[in-house]
Amino acid sequence: MRLTGYFIILIGLAGIHLSCTNRESAVEKATKNKILLFGNQTEPQDLDPHIVTGVPEFQIIESLLEGLTILDPQNLSPLPATASSWEISDNGLVYTFNIRKNAKWSNGDPVKASDFVFSFQRILSPALGSEYAYMLYCIKNAREFNKSQIDDFSEVGVKAVGDSILQIELCKPVPYFLSLIAHHSWYPVHPPTILRFGSIDTRGSKWTRPENFVGNGPFILDSWDINKIIIVKKSGTYYDNESVSLNGINFYPIENNLTEERSFRTGQLHITSSCPLNKIRWYRSNQPQNLRVDPYLGTYYYLVNVNNKPLDNKNVRKALALAIDREALTEHVLEGGQLPAASFTPPNVAGYTYGNALSFDTTEARKLLEEAGYDKNNPFPPVSLLYNTHESHHTIAQAIQQMWKIYLGIDITLINQEWKVYLETTQNHKYDLARMGWISDYNDPNSFLDLWITDGGNNRTGWSNLTYDSLVHAASLISDKEERFRLFSEAERILLDELPVLPIYFYTNVYLIHSSVMGWTPNILNNHNYKFIDLE
């Protein structure tokens, strides 16, 4: 009996061994079939471009729908997409787009200018509750319609002239408008499909299910297994089908980055969405060709509650900012190629670079702290640093706590909170210092500097500076690039002098990529249109 048992176990193991070891890896097989295997972080909330807000959703939607323009992955300049061409009025307020005659929905219907009008009306409909509706506020009367101040959508500056001409009138010149409209909030949806499953402003209808989805992008939605896989296949109706090399993409919602890395290592994925911090060094030494560290359009910083003592004192904030050794932090603690943030706006945002305003100067920092009245006789009062529970935030907070202790002799208490609790705490201004990060949706300095205007939704610091507000507002009204950048630069100078935020580092996007993936060009928006991707 014992022998029989051993025999059965042996046969079982041999069976598994034979069935598993001699096979091709999933990546090898998929490369032959031109199917991209993509690690996509998490299960998407939905695939409705007017509802979703996250990166994993955008990664999928970008394959299924296409807006008027797309971004050139090389330099992020706008390229014609569903709009074959456009004209801009002399005052920069009216854009006239020519919709491609051969642009089709996946059910064969032609893409019309009126479909865009319908889509813009949908995302701006108050009842839809779209969190990204504000992206369209540059359109004349769009804000008023979204806030129910007007009810008639014909008053909004969007108009279809025939089937193939779309006219958009802006309320102010927006120099980055053609790039802005590449964002998914500007994507069209197929009106008859939307109306088949509800009204124009129905939230969460079943139109995004694979059996119902009608898109105009290079791929069509084939299947969607919750928390398992989303499969898209090459569309037969896409106008530029010949340029699309991939036959399909499999999106895997792998939340655990260690699991994702192991899946990559065993040939289950072409691309991951991240790379665990403790694996970066190993890949650098052993497989550098598979590791990518791309700059990313985002800043990691600490919010300062300027209403709390002693942080209401500008010199204290400056002292704290100057006593952070950002280079040591990025080089020895983070190790992910992050850039030390010596300004708030990352370098070269659509050509705008502020330069290095914040250095590591402990002598000056100590002097400023003394000027603020804190020395041995008058010790620094207790201050806390809040962050949401996460290993990397904790490590960074500990490192900075130590720097302030060594260089300034002050003690900071670290407090971590669960994500939603932390959000509520910062929203209610119940903190001294709090960690925060900002990833921009579009490539323009306005996205970073607009955050800190008085009473701005994301300005949780209590800081207000009317000169700053007027500079940012003035920059948003003009189209002359040099003058805009001058105004932004002046505003940022005020921000970095007052320091209601302490910039720490500029983000990078660290991920793993198989050598068979071609055309995956690094760019700061992490925008990779799949029609430019190939597998070899």
Place this chain on the structure above:
Amino acid sequence: MGKFILKRIFLETLPSLLVIITVTFFLIRLAPGGPFSSEKQISAEVLEQLNSHYGMDKPLFAQYFSYLLNICKGDFGPSFKYPGRTVTELISESFPVSLELGLYALIFAILTGILAGVVAALKPGSFMDYFTMSVSMAGICIPAFVLGPLLVLVFSLKFGWVNVSGWNTFSDRILPSITLGMMYVAYIARLTRGGMLETMVQDFIYTARSKGLSETAVIFKHALRGALLPVISFMGPAAAGMISGSFVVETIFSIPGLGRFFVTAAFNRDYTMILGTVIFYAIIIIIFNTLVDIIQTILNPRLRNY
């Protein structure tokens, strides 16, 4: 027996469920933060629309009674996190995966646990006794987040026998089932061993041997039957625990089960999803405990009076 079951359902199960729903409903509303709070501040108008869409603009007690009414109709409401999905849909799509994983883990735990328990009990105090008990004890001591990656390291990364993650082929089921079942192996082994030691010295075992039955028949036909009674009591909550999914195992192996929703719903403040999964798990646990009670009542009719 029918009276006993009806008594269990109407006097114990339904009131327990009502208490669970009520406590969960109000507790999650007390937690700071809400389903719509995010890093990027949403406007007051959008927040108002979202609250109105999900009925959160009504007074809390009105929401509570409306929720109770809806679940009586089998409607657990829409998910806050996944706007295009209902809670019922998410549970019905992901529970079969957790059920399958739990069943495999259960089979693994029962077979391995009972075998280890029997082997250990046959020669108490021997090397085999200490060895099997030590190995099965390791199952309790090594948590799933250590055991899972260890198994992956050996069988996926080193030998390349099975995939690291996914839920597609039969071989994808092996490592997660072992990881999930391992914890229960030790309990079952120890309970079996204890039961066997007690049973093996009973008179009927000597009688069986004196009748000339083989040792295998004595162990498996006579001794094991009696020795498994404590294991059966343990199997109720154990089976419910395994079948209701495991967040850790599902995350390590990227398995599309319900365990992940159960935990992430709380982080996301997805109120309806939290309530849906809590009610669902509560029902499963109640059913399994009731089943165990019924089995025990069949085996020991005196329990019917309690």
